Amino acid sequence: MSDGEETGAKMTPLARGAVGVLVVACAVVTALEFVIHRHAYFETEGRPLFFAIYGFAAFLIVVGGGVLLRKLVMRAPDYYDAGEDGDA
Amino acid sequence: MPELLLPGLMMILGAALVPVLPHMLRQVWMLVLIAASAYQCWHIDPGVHLTTSVIGFDLILVRAEAITRPFALVFHIAAALNVIYAMHEDARMTAATGLAYAGAAIAALFAGDFITLFIYWELTAFTSVFIILAGRNPRSFSAAMRYLLTQVTSGVILLAGAVVLVGSGSSTAITALSVETLGGALVLLAFAIKAAFPFVNGWLQDAYPEASVTGTVILSAFTTKLAIYMLALCFAGTHMLIWFGVVMTLFPVFFAVIENDLRRVLAFSLNNQLGFMVVGIGIGTELALNGTVAHAFAHIIYKSLLFMSMGAVLYRTGTVKASELGGLWKRMPLTTLFCIIGAVSISSFPLFSGFVTKSLTIGSAAYEGYFWVWVALIFASAGVLEHSGIKIPYFAFFGHDRGFKVREAPFSMLVAMGIAAGLCVAIGVAPEMLYALLPYEVTYKVWDAGHVLGELQLLLFAVLAFAFLMLRGLYPPEIDSTVLNTDWLFRRLLPAIWRMLAAPVMRLWRAVTGTAARQIAASVGRGTHVSRTNYLISGTATIGAAAGLFLAVFALLLALRYMM
Numbered sequence: 001m002s003d004g005e006e007t008g009a010k011m012t013p014l015a016r017g018a019v020g021v022l023v024v025a026c027a028v029v030t031a032l033e034f035v036i037h038r039h040a041y042f043e044t045e046g047r048p049l050f051f052a053i054y055g056f057a058a059f060l061i062v063v064g065g066g067v068l069l070r071k072l073v074m075r076a077p078d079y080y081d082a083g084e085d086g087d088a
Numbered sequence: 089m090p091e092l093l094l095p096g097l098m099m100i101l102g103a104a105l106v107p108v109l110p111h112m113l114r115q116v117w118m119l120v121l122i123a124a125s126a127y128q129c130w131h132i133d134p135g136v137h138l139t140t141s142v143i144g145f146d147l148i149l150v151r152a153e154a155i156t157r158p159f160a161l162v163f164h165i166a167a168a169l170n171v172i173y174a175m176h177e178d179a180r181m182t183a184a185t186g187l188a189y190a191g192a193a194i195a196a197l198f199a200g201d202f203i204t205l206f207i208y209w210e211l212t213a214f215t216s217v218f219i220i221l222a223g224r225n226p227r228s229f230s231a232a233m234r235y236l237l238t239q240v241t242s243g244v245i246l247l248a249g250a251v252v253l254v255g256s257g258s259s260t261a262i263t264a265l266s267v268e269t270l271g272g273a274l275v276l277l278a279f280a281i282k283a284a285f286p287f288v289n290g291w292l293q294d295a296y297p298e299a300s301v302t303g304t305v306i307l308s309a310f311t312t313k314l315a316i317y318m319l320a321l322c323f324a325g326t327h328m329l330i331w332f333g334v335v336m337t338l339f340p341v342f343f344a345v346i347e348n349d350l351r352r353v354l355a356f357s358l359n360n361q362l363g364f365m366v367v368g369i370g371i372g373t374e375l376a377l378n379g380t381v382a383h384a385f386a387h388i389i390y391k392s393l394l395f396m397s398m399g400a401v402l403y404r405t406g407t408v409k410a411s412e413l414g415g416l417w418k419r420m421p422l423t424t425l426f427c428i429i430g431a432v433s434i435s436s437f438p439l440f441s442g443f444v445t446k447s448l449t450i451g452s453a454a455y456e457g458y459f460w461v462w463v464a465l466i467f468a469s470a471g472v473l474e475h476s477g478i479k480i481p482y483f484a485f486f487g488h489d490r491g492f493k494v495r496e497a498p499f500s501m502l503v504a505m506g507i508a509a510g511l512c513v514a515i516g517v518a519p520e521m522l523y524a525l526l527p528y529e530v531t532y533k534v535w536d537a538g539h540v541l542g543e544l545q546l547l548l549f550a551v552l553a554f555a556f557l558m559l560r561g562l563y564p565p566e567i568d569s570t571v572l573n574t575d576w577l578f579r580r581l582l583p584a585i586w587r588m589l590a591a592p593v594m595r596l597w598r599a600v601t602g603t604a605a606r607q608i609a610a611s612v613g614r615g616t617h618v619s620r621t622n623y624l625i626s627g628t629a630t631i632g633a634a635a636g637l638f639l640a641v642f643a644l645l646l647a648l649r650y651m652m
Contacts, residue, residue, distance in 0.1 A: 011555075011558040011559060012414075012415075012486060012487065012488060012489075014486060015482070015486055015555075015558070016559075019555045019559070022548065022551055022552060022555055023552070025548050026548050026549060026552050029541060029544045029545045029548055030545070032541055033541070033545070036537045036538055036541050037537075037538055038538030038539075038541060038542055039536065039538050039539070041454035041455065041457075041462070042454065042459055042462070044459075045454075045542075049545065050542075051466075051541075051542040051543070051545040051546040051549075052545040052546070052548075052549040053549070054466060054467075054470075054546065055470050055545060055546035055547060055548070055549040055550040055553070056549040056550065056552060056553045057553075058466070058467045058470035058471070058550065059470050059473070059474055059549075059550040059553035059554060060553050060557070061467075062341050062342065062345060062467075062470060062471045062474050063345055063474065063553075063557060063563065063564065065342045065345070066342045066343075066344075066345025066346045066564065067345075067346075067564050069342045069343065069345075069346060070346040070564065070567075070571075073343075073346075073571050073572040073573075074346065074567070074569045074570070074571060074572075075569060075570045075571075075572060076569065076570060077568050077569055077570055078570075079570040079572075080570060080579065081227070
C-alpha cells in the first residue's frame with residue numbers, strides 16, 4: 001500500500017500533448033478578461049482574473065487536502081473484510 | 089382521468105411478470121410500462137386528485153405540485169435508460185426489482201401525505217436492496233444489510249414524525265414544516281438520511297459501488313433525489329439547510345481525490361452534487377428552487393451516464409480501480425467519448441447540462457448576498473472538476489496503458505450512454521426546454537458573456553493546475569486501499585462502544601447459554617456447539633441492538649403522543 005506513495009502519478013505522452021492546447025486556451029480566456037465585462041455581485045469577484053486564480057488555487061487546495069486526508073483515513077484494502085463489525 | 093390510477097403502480101405491479109418473460113419480450117414489456125407510466129404522470133396537473141380514508145387517517149393518494157412533473161419525467165427517463173443499458177444481460181431479479189424500485193420512487197413523488205409516503209419510502213428500500221444483493225459477493229451482502237437497516241430506519245423516523253405531527257394537531261398532509269417542532273425535526277432527519285447529509289452519508293458510498301454493473305446505475309437515480317424532492321416540498325427556505333448543503337458540497341471532494349474505486353469516487357461526487365441542491369432548498373427563493381429542480385434533472389442524467397461508463401469499464405475489464413486502469417480509449421473509444429461528455433457536463437462546462445442548471449443555484453447564492461456560501465460553491469465546483477471531470481476519464485481511459493485487450497462496450501450499453509450523452513448536450517445547448525418545466529419563470533441570464541468567461545477561466549485554470557501537478561509529479565498516485573468514511577462510526581466505533589458497555593451482560597448471557605448448551609448436550613450425549621451458538625448471538629448483536637434501540641425510541645414516541 002505504501003509503495004506507490006513515494007512518487008506521484010505520471011502523465012502519458014498523449015496528455016502531455018494536450019497540455020499545449022490547454023495553455024493556449026488559458027491564454028485566450030485570460031486575454032478575453034480585458035475585452036468582456038464581467039458583472040460582479042461581490043467586490044472580490046470583480047477583481048481581474050479572480051476566477052482564473054481561484055480555480056487554480058482551489059484545485060491545488062483540493063488535491064493538497066486530499067493528500068493530508070489520506071494520512072488520516074487510508075487503511076488496507078481488506079480493512080473491513082476481517083471481522084466485519086467486529087462480530088465474527 | 090389518468091390520476092385515478094396510482095402513478096407508478098403499473099410499474100410496481102408489472103414488475104411481477106418480469107422474471108417469467110422471455111428475454112426480448114421482457115425488455116419490450118418494461119419499456120412499454122415505463123412509457124405508459126410516463127404518459128400517465130405527464131397528464132397529472134398540480135393539485136389533489138385522489139383521496140381516501142383508512143382507520144381515521146385521511147390519505148392523499150395522488151397529489152402533484154409544480155415540481156412534480158420534472159421529477160416524474162426524469163425518473164421515467166432514468167428508468168428507461170436503465171432498461172436499455174441492461175439489455176445485454178439476463179439478470180431477471182435486478183430487472184424486476186429495478187422496475188419496481190423506479191415505480192415506487194415515482195409513486196412517492198405523488199404521495200400527498202406522510203402515511204402514503206412512508207409506504208412508498210419503505211418500498212423503495214426493500215426493492216433496491218435486492219439490486220445491491222445482485223453484486224453476489226460477501227461484501228455486497230454485508231453492504232446490502234447495512235443499507236437496508238439505514239433505509240428502514242429513515243422510514244420509521246418518518247413515521248414517527250408523522251405520528252408526532254398528528255399528535256400536535258397537524259394533519260398528515262405533506263406541506264411546509266418547521267424544524268423547530270419535534271415532528272418537523274423528525275421528518276427532516278428522515279429526509280436527511282436518504283439525502284446523505286453529513287455523518288449519515290456513509291451508506292451511499294458503502295452500498296452503491298457494491299451493486300452489480302447495472303445495479304449501481306439504477307441506484308444512482310432515485311433514492312437521494314426523492315429525498316431532495318421531499319426536502320424542497322417541506323423545508324424550502326430553511327436556512328440551516330444552506331450550511332448543511334455547503335458541507336455536503338465540500339467534504340466529499342477531498343475523499344474523492346484519494347478514493348481508488350472509480351464507482352466509489354462517483355458516489356462521493358453524487359454526495360457533493362446533492363449538496364448544491366440542498367443549498368438551493370435552503371436559500372428557498374424562486375431562482376434557487378428552480379436551480380435545485382433543474383440541477384436534479386440534469387444530475388440524474390449525467391450521473392447515470394458516468395456510472396454507465398464506469399459500469400462498461402467494469403464489465404469489460406473486471407475492475408474499476410484507478411490503480412489498475414488506463415489507456416482504454418483506444419479499445420473503448422465510444423465509451424470514452426460518452427464518459428467525457430458526462431464529465432464536462434458535471435463540471436459545468438458551457439454548452440453542457442451542468443452549466444445551465446448549477447449556475448442557477450450558485451447565481452441565487454450571489455444574488456441573495458451569501459458571500460461565503462458563494463465562495464464555497466465555487467470552490468466545490470473546482471472540486472467537482474477534479475474528481476469527476478478529470479480523475480474519472482483520465483485514470484480510466486488516458487492514464488498509463490495497462491494493456492487490456494478488451495472490446496468496446498456491448499451495443500445496448502452504448503445506446504443507453506449515447507442517449508444520455510445526447511440529453512446532456514441538448515439540455516446544455518437549448519436549456520429552454522428544461523426551463524419550461526421548472527416551477528417558476530427563469531429570468532437568470534445564464535448566457536451572459538461575463539458569466540461564461542468566468543466559468544471558463546475557473547475550469548480551464550483548474551485543469552491547468554492538474555497539468556502542473558502531473559508534470560511536476562506531484563499529483564497523488566492511485567493506491568489500492570480502503571478510505572474510511574462516516575460509516576466507520578457505525579461499523580467500528582459504535583460496535584466497539586457497544587461491546588464495551590454490554591460486556592458484563594454478554595458475559596452473563598454467554599455463561600447462561602453456555603451452561604444450558606452443555607447441559608442439553610450432556611443430556612442427549614452429543615458434543616456441544618457453544619462456539620457456534622456464541623457466533624450466532626454475537627453475529628446478530630449489532631443489528632439486533634440497533635433495531636431494539638430504534639423500536640424503543642419509537643415506542644417512547646408513541647407513548648408520549650398518547651400521554652400528551
